[in-house]
Amino acid sequence: MDNILQFAWMIPVLPFLAFALIGLLLHRWPKLAAASSIGAIGISLVLSILVAIRVFSGDPGQVFEMSRRWLEMPGLKVDMGILIDPLTVVMLMVVTTVALLVQIYSLGYMDKDPGLASYFSYQSVFAGSMLGLVAANNFGQIFVFWELVGMCSYLLIGFWFGKPSARDAAIKAFITNRIGDFGFLLGILFLMILFGTLNYGELASKIAGHQNLTALLPIAVLLFFGPMGKSAQFPLHVWLPDAMEGPTPVSALIHAATMVAAGVYLIARAFFIFSQVPQAMLLIAGVGGFTALFAASIALVQNDIKRILAYSTLSQLGYMVMAMGVGAMTAGMFHLMTHAFFKSLLFLAAGSVIHALHEEQDIWRMGGLSQKMPFTTWTFVIGALALAGIPPLAGFWSKDEILLGAYAGGFTGLYILGSLVAFMTAFYMFRLIFTAFFGPNTGGHHAHESSPVMTVPLVILAGFSIGAGFVGSPLMGNAFGHFINAPGSAHHQANFIIMTVSSLLAIAGIFLAWLIYQKQAIKAEELKQRWSVAYNILYHKYYIDEFYAWIRKVLVDAAAALMEWVDLKIVNGTVNSLAYLTGFWGRSLRYTVNGQVQTYALWVVLGVALLLITALWTVFTVLV
Amino acid sequence: MNFPILSATLLAPILGALLITALPRKQEQLIRYAAAVSTLASLVLSFIIFLTYDRALSGMQFSESIPWVKDLGVSYALGVDGISIPLLLLTNLIGFSAVYASWHTEERVKEFFVLLLLLISGVMGTFLATDLFIFFLFYEVVVIPIYLLVIIFGSSKRVTKEYAGMKLTIYLLIGSAFLLVGLIALFIKGQALLGFPTMDIATLSRADFPLTFQIFVYSLMAFGFGTLLSMFPFHAWSPDGYAGAPTAVSMIHAGVLKKIGGYGLIRIGLFLLPAGARYVAPLIAVLALGNVVYAGLICMTQKDLKYIVGYSSVSHMGYVLLGIASVNLISINGAVMMMFAHGVMAALFFAMIGNLYHQSHTRNVFDFGGLAHQMPRLAVGFMLAGLASLGLPGTVNFIGEFTIFVGAFRQYQVLTILAISGIVITAVYILRTLGGILFGPRRPEWDHLKDLQGVDLIPLLILGGAILIVGILPFTVMDLIDSGVGQLISQISPGQIGGIF
Amino acid sequence: MIGLNHYLFLATLLFGIGIYGVFAKRNAVAILMSIEIMLNAVNINFVAINRFIQPADTVGQLFAIFVIVVAAAEVSVGLALIISIYRQRKSVNLDDFNLMKW
Secondary structure (H helix, E strand, O other), X not given: OHHHHHHOOHHHHHHHHHHHHHHHOHHHOHHHHHHHHHHHHHHHHHHHHHHHHHHHHOXXXXXXEEEEEEEEEOOEEEEEEEEEOHHHHHHHHHHHHHHHHHHHHHHHHOOOOOOHHHHHHHHHHHHHHHHHHHHOOEHHHHHHHHHHHHHHHHHHHOXXXXXXXXXXXXXXXXXXXXXXXXXXXXXXXXXXXXXXXOEHHHHHHHHHOOOOOOOHHHHHHHHHHHHHHHOOOOOOOOHHHHHHHOOHHHHHHHHXXXXXXXXXXXXXXXXXXXXXOHHHHHHHHHHHHHHHHHXXXXXXOOOEHHHHHHHHHHHHHHHHHHHHHOOOHHHXXXXXXXHHHHHHHHHHHHHHHHHHXXXXXXXXXXXXXXXXXXXXXXXXXXXXXXXXXOOOOHHHHHHHHHHHHHHHOOOHHHHHHHHHHHHHHHHHHHHHHHHHHHOOOOOOOXXXXXXXXXXXXXXXXXHHHHHHHHHHOHHHOOHHHHHHOOOOOOOOOOOHHHHHHHHHHHHHHHHHHXXXXXXXOOOHHHHHHHOHHHHHHHHOHHHHHXXXXXXXXXXXXXXXXXXXXXXXXXXXXXHHHHHHHHHHHHHHHHHHOOOOHHHHHHHHHHHHHHHHHHHHHHHHHHHO | OOOOHXXXXXXXXXXXXXXXXXXXXXXXXXXXXXXXXXXHHHHHHHHHHHHHOOOOOOOOEEEEEEEEEHHHOEEEEEEEOOOHHHHHHHHHHHHHHHHHHOOOOOOOHHHHHXXXXXXXXXXXXXXXXXXXXXXXXXXXXXXXXXXHHHHHHOOOOOOOHHHHHHHHHHHHHHHHHHHHHHHHHHHHHHHHHHOOOOOEHHHHOOOOOOHHHHHHHHHHHHHHHHHHOOOOOOOOHHHHHHHHOOHHHHHHHHHHHOHHHHHHHHHHHHXXXXXXXXXXXXXXXXXXXXXXXXXXXXXXXXXXXXXXHHXXXXXXXXXXXXXXXXXXXXXXXXXXXXXXXXXHHHHHHHHHHHHHHHHHOOOEHHHOOOHHHHOHHHHHHHXXXXXXXXXXXXXXXXXXXXXXXXXXXXXXXXXXXXXXXXHHHHHHHHHHHHHHHHXXXXXXXXXXXXXXXXXXXXXXXXXXXXXXHHHHOOHHHHHHHHHHHHHHHHHOXXXXXXXXX | OOOHHHHHHHHHHXXXXXXXXXXXXXXXXXXXXXXXXXXXXXXXXXXXXXXXXXXXXXHHHHHHHHHHHHHHHHHHHHHHHHHXXXXXXXXXXXXXXXXXXX
């Protein structure tokens, strides 16, 4: 078992093999395709567990690395390799676990879909790319897989490509991510030029020995563009809510648990760069905190169950990014892990509801689901409690770590902001629960509990949502934080007051939601009327989509139209006028060609005479 | 070195063409098979060259040389190195696919395949020649079949096929006229400096041309080859020409013929005139940016699929030019890789468009929608070409773009940053196009379209396979290119870029 | 005494008559005849110059015979062309022969 690390490279490779197998052979047999995909990710999970055990039992701080040359020439080297350290192990575990559960769940959710085989092939590519991303040992490789997970996201958002909305959402997701990747790529190029390598370890030692760190500021800011796109931070957040057009298991896996967290993972991975640049850290903290508050406020008034969860994801990603920014890297990673479990649980449970209600997503047309779908309801409630940060569920511990990091790091403003977001989170989640699960059956639906293939993953994830937090809790001596540990990352002693305050805020949020939506002591409609301006701004997501559409129309499309005009009228115009001029001379001079041989002969004779006279004149002048 | 493998590769399509002229006109199926077999022979031979080329040794290999015109120092000299092998392979990959992409040609089958095979041979010859005269000869050989193929077998949409063919040909001829002046100047100056007449590129490189002469000749070449490579603002032939041309010609033209420009700039321009190349480089880099951004923006407004791919190929050539203008090992490696990458990608795109157009008789994006319902395999081809076009990792285009960016970034920071913004522009127009034709609700008027099957699949398999295999395992080709470019760079004198501004 | 100048004058005269005929005549046969006159003017020049300048040589006379042969061939081709055009156009008038017009 000692050399299990030698086989760690198979973890990302296996799903790719499954993809190749499905693409080349099994695409006609959906069941076999699903089996090979699930089998591959299952083996990856087992390998990940073995690797995790190996790393846990080994020396802390030891790093296993192996790589193969991929693209190499003098001055440029990009390897494909794996880097196994505690950070990677955590991500491998999270990704393989959630991916496996989501794929099993998909068997039930997608059972009647004609594109099942391609669905599973995309899932396999995604799993492979995501694992390749987290196992990467250099920035070149991470960029490759970074883009590949973006492609999978594009393909899966647009999976039901017959719907124009799904098509547009897929395009929007890809392009928004491309804008982020533009900056990310520039950052990588700067690194390449400055340090001559992209390998994490080599970069870390070179940066440690580097005296002049001013050049790191643009690099850090540019690198942060990547997470801004992938983890949907303001102002590149617009794609994530629209991405809910994809099948719900996809939303759970890609747009809640794993891919969107890749940005956070990148910041953690490149923490040795970011932590050197306080200004960049401040920017990260600010963007993260703002996104957290901004998205939570939008989530307060949305009506689509998946959109509420999407804005909640945005908000939580903002939380994680903020944690990175205030230097609490381990807290951010901890929250990433717990969030992956409870948010995928929430999405899958929501998917179970949507499946039962035949694609109904409006929470006001649900209601009364708690009797008809007990498993779904109670797992959803567990997820929501974890998200809201009710002790002792997973979200409580990780959220508390972040708030602690912000407070102890001296970012009091961000601490207050984070607490406010915690309150809002509890409120909008229980607004959803009281309306959709416990309210009256307004839609007149006949829901029934989903099949075990869907509910079993829910129960497993609920277990994680309850228990996963303990690994990082002070009760277990903050094991998670010590395990991950990276230079530059801060650790703080648990603060009982912060715990109490955040728990009380969460309970207050739940209570307020109960008052409005269950007890109806305060009328939601009246609030809506009274605060109609604020309500409209929130409901329309601060009009940012409209603003971007305007930019696209006024700036991009107009520039394109202008360029086309230039090309047609000026560039082509020049060419065509040259051609016309040539033709014009031809047409003008052709009248000298009248078809009469005698005229031609006359011209010839006149010409000869002219030459003769000139010649004679020359001879004459020379002689005389 | 007994078997003249390069000549065999070069002559296989010509033999095929001769065979076809001897076949009766009615035997259309036989004619197609003859074309397929002769291009397959070339493909297999060039693949053997690719595999057996000694990378450790590098340099010109499989060389052949037969003196032709002694007084002018012209000889029929062929040879391949790391720069020409990928392009030779590309030519044959595309040539072979092009035969299948035009399998359903109905009119004048005999003439069509004869001209097509001549075209393929001509393009191959330019990549194989190590003698300036032979290079130019093959370059001119290419022009005639192109013209005939476009005006006889082309299609008229926004512009007539006659206009397109004429524009294409005249641009090529103007470019080649400038080139000819440059080549003659090189020859005369080389004779004066070396003391004996020679057209051999390697021998000429030993002459130490004075700077002003280098600038003058390189400028001529930059114009001549630049026109061929559709350098802004001399690109106007490219979209119209591709739109007018039949599928196979668009594939070959966008795929490889254009690359003769880039190949010539590296193999002749940079190799013989390094100082001139460095002097003019900043101007080329600026024009390259024009290609990338300007043509990229125009793509967004186009409605005709062939125009979109036509302008996008102009846009992608900007990256190649940027790589060439940066004059360093990495950037030129990237430029050669990008030429290969763009070749397979554009050819696949045109093959798919050709198939669709053949059945539907329209190429307007807005006429289509939801074709992935009826034609899933065609959709795979379009997606693959599209994703390659926007430089997704896992496709060979990413390798080319990334390498060029790394190389160019050392030289021109601001220009490169602006050029990298091209990846966003490309994503916008490619995704809009793909979304427009493939996705969306099913449209019953296209229910009669047949998906790719049988021979239609061959272009997808060959070109798509090349895109993915080289994209996933880039070292297979990149090591080869690096060996060629590395040797070229080591042989030219070092110097500083700039001077023109 | 008749000298070289007389011959040259006669030749110039004949050549002038020939040129005039070629430009002014509309009948194709007449033009052919005018061309013959011009050729003969040249022949006179050849022979006369040979006789008066280099009597020992016979190059000029040889050339004159050569020209006569060529002229004969030319007339036969020319007449054949005129006949074939006549068959098509029913005319030997040059104004009708403008097929080469733009």
